[in-house]
Amino acid sequence: MEKAKSWKKSFFTIYIGQAFSLLSSSAVQFSIIWWITMETGSALSLTIASVIGLLPQAVIGLFAGVWIDRFNRKKIMIIADSAVALSSLILGILFIIGIKSIIFVYIVLFIRALGETFHKPALQAAIPNLVPQSELTKAGGFGQMINSACSIVGPMLSAFLMSITSLQYAMLVDVFGAAFAVTTLSTVKFLNNTASQGDKLSIIQDMKLGISAFKSNKALLRLSVPMIISTIIFVPIGTLLPLMVKWYFNGTAWHNGLVQTLFSTGMLIAAMIIGFTGGLKKQFLMISLSTGLLGICSLIGGILPASLFWIFCIVVFVMGTTGMGFNIPFTSYIQRTVPAENLGKVISLVTSVMSFAAPVGIFIAGPISEIIGVINWMICAGIVMIFVGLLCYFLTREFDTPLNSEVIVNEK
Template identity: 40%
Template sequence: MNEIQPIKWKKKFFTIAIGQTVSLIGSSAVQFAMIWWMAIETDSPLMMSLAGLVAFLPQLILGPFAGVWIDRRKRKTVVIAADLFVGLVAAAFAIVFFIGSPPIWSVCLVLGIRAVGGVFHTPAIQALIPMLVPSQELMKANGWSQFMQSGAFMLGPVFGAFLFGAFSMPVILLTDLLGAVVACTTVAVIKITEPKSNSSEYPNFKREFQEGIAVFRADAKLLHLLINAAISMIFFMPLSSLYPLMSSSYFKVNAFHAGIVEFLYAAGMMVSALVIGQFFQKTNRLRLARMGIFWLGAVTLLCGILPASYGFFWIFAGLCLIMGACGNVYGLPVMTYMQETIDPKSLGRAFSLLGSVMSLAMPLGLLIAGPCAEKLGVAFWFLVSGVAIVAVTAVMALYDRK
């Protein structure tokens, strides 16, 4: 699908990947600090769910249109603009914190505005990778990329916990802008040959959105797997907003312990990314992805039945390590499969549409998860999520065997 000189692609790929990793460390630290600040201020699963809902709404609303726009523009320009946008939003909020203590709703607002940048950045960078990497090396490159990103997710919360205890929020927020500048610089210096687009034509969003849907309808096995994942994410994705409360309210531990949980989750992602990228290049992509979803549900179920004591917190932390690994067992094969099989000119809208569908799962799940966790506890939702994911995956696997 792409003709790239095998000697030069690694230098270009790693230059961009390193810059993105630096940016992600700053963003993860800021995200952790903001969420932990909100958890301490409110101690409310409902407010945490609301914050998660606001953060996912931009993808749900703008995602389909963003994909069409990305395919009509240079992905390189989109990546730079999105990175800078997120960094500048953080810098603006730093000024608000410097002036005085902002209301809780303002944190939700900033999380939502920052997410707008991600709506454009994530599918653009995913569509950019096949332009840098030979087709036969995509699984390995995605593994390296995810390995570095997981390292950023691992260091980010630890860095965020350190910053939260040592510095004021304005200083913490400014680290996001610094990381964005580094990422934009590394992308700017790399020459990338992009496919020709019909950017001169007036966009027909309805038609091009339907073309994005047609990409998935043309591949029944991929479509079934993504339906499986979308239903599972309705139950799993709200946990990202409830994670801090599992540490602070259920196990009664502090920000340091919460950072350890995030660290181990990212460590699981990091190790699995390297292993999958190096040793599973010839494995059936979609079968491996479904296995990842199943084990993700099984581990989530186990988290939900742990007693609320300090000793069991460490078992919870260990399960989070496995949970992070399971996420990559699903995500990496699906991303690689799409990059290998979908026309590069449609990749932006395909990844954007996929992101929108997955983002739809977040508000749907939060409508149930927030009130449920508020009344019955955060651990109960872990249990419900695990049971639902295992059941849905088993049913879909049986359906595909017919």
Template identity: 35%
Template sequence: MTKSHTNFELKNWKKNFYLFLGGQFLSGITSMVVQYSIVWYLTKETGSATILSFATLLGMIPMVILSPFVGPLIDRWNKKKLLIITDVIVAVFAIVLSIAGTVSPSFPLWLVFISLFVRSVAQTFQMPTIQSIIPTMVPDSELTKVNGQLGMVQSANFIIAPALGAFLFAVIPMNVLILLDVFGAILGIGMLLMVTIPRLVSEGESVHLLAETRFGLKKLTENKGLWYITIIGAAFTLIFMPAASLYPLMTMDYFNGSVSQAGLIEVVYSVGMLAGGAFIGIFGKWKDRMKPVLAAYLVLGLTIGGSGLLPGTDRGFTYFVMLNTVAGFATPYFNTLLMSMIQQSYDPKILGRVLGVLNSLLSITGPVGLLFAGPLADKIGVELLFVIAGAGTLICGLITYMIPAARNYDKELQKRVNQEL
């Protein structure tokens, strides 16, 4: 369904793809270290929950608002140049912020916020660009595995970046630490220049943003099974986000834990995600990928909901650690397998437009959930919020199973793909 639309020779795809993946890892890890450092700087300097919430929203808003309009541009522009340009822009703002922190005793908050916003806009372009590049670089039969490997890289970043960022934040001045972004951009761009990314016939065509955004939405809604899976996934994000954003509060308030214990939960969840991504990357050749997606809903619902039913004791915290390791393992399945199905469902020359709409739909419910997280936790207790999130996740999985077009989507997709081979 995809490779027939490119002239790219796939004989040596592994070397090409893993060079690309390595560059994204190096660029991503340095960027995340700087991101964590900025958040810790804001925490240390302001101690304000409002400032931190605003910084979090700045990281989400561009994805929600811009994603539908970014898709048509990604389909039309040279993807390698787009990744390079966004890396360069982030690096330039890192240099500006570093200079500002050097010439004044503290970083101007307005400049920090602008820098965070620019980083988020760059990510809004980079994520769907990478997602749309992958199906042009690897054989169809390897899509699920390589998406699992990409998930592994992202999970590894989540594990390494907080610890490395905390260490560097303690020993390196913030104005110097920010320049790590520049180093990462140089490494990432250098490796990207050695990668072959196939050109598509849609590149260079004129862009009509509103019309093409509607086109992306139309293509997604026409594909009924995928549309149902997407809408239910957005509902899952809305239900799950309040609990996900309050893990530190659950650890420190409900279990009376320490900051290090709150960090432990983040680490074990990320380790679980890494293991889940590794499992997909090694064994990810399911004939029906909806089965592991439905299993992931079940596991997440039981583990997250079960976390809210634990006693607020040391033993309860031990079980909390165990449950969230399992929850972490289940987390990559939905996004990774959904992405593989989408990449096989659409021609690469229109994939950016579809992904733009899809990413916006899956992202828009996150900020909405965050707005209700604090007030809800204060009113009913953070542990009950976990129970609600678990129950809601199980309901989302059940609804997906009860809709034949969603439940059988991958089986029908594989039939179409095999017929076209």
């Protein structure tokens, strides 16, 4: 099959461009947050920035999938990248001529989040047109490897940029990154997705079609419950790690930086391994084991004595690897089993739900950890995640067959 032979060339052509775009975007995003921090010194201002970053995916994402399935996904990605670059350019120009308003910064953050709302699901929905079904998990591993690397290097690049220049010139880096991404994306040929009956439906009807496609996939429906719980638990654990380092292990900023780096490095290495090997052949088993392993790491981290910080560092590194063990196979399963005409809608729906679940987890973990202590929260979260891993295994094991064919599964 031609796709089986040539997919890596097209895939890596796209992701080389995306790597530049992701890296520049990550650097600029951190630069913007740092500018807000320095200009306002306000926790409220940073909270508003965070909410603005989440809102488009959580709200508009429900509808974005409809357009992703109706229109050319390649053009959607190019428009999204271009819109983000244009907003960065305009903000840079405004700052250069002396108009430095936090309102304009918030608007740019919203446009950036809006672009991501369309770009990421469109890319994930387009990948199955390039990659054989049996290789989707590997492709997901390579993609996440690039994302993780950019998330590690991005803040470093941001710190370098802000040390030698100001925000207005740092914004121009995003323009060059997006331009390179658009150029490489333009050279790759995608199969044209057709919306079939979607063109004749209203936006709401088409969105309901995506919800029906999600509900008709029995394994995906069962898997979504553990995934939502995992997101609610996993995101706060990463947020609470600095508190663990400072208040329990009596660490400094250096210790906290080490922990954050180890967590991100764990994600990067796990994505790399999955990219080269495809991970376990039984995808649902990999998700279940990763979920349970996160629980074990959280539990160990909570019961360690304060004198064993270096053991905690190892635990954090392993904890970082667990996220890739359920995110990558989960996404590849959606790509393999959801029909192409509904793929954008389903991916956007799942992403929106997860976008809601993440802040819910933070809102739950924050007050509870204040009452019972971060250590006890880690222990409780660990116990919950171990049971979630077991739940995931028993809910999905009947659908867990090795990836040895390109037959689309439709459980009904």
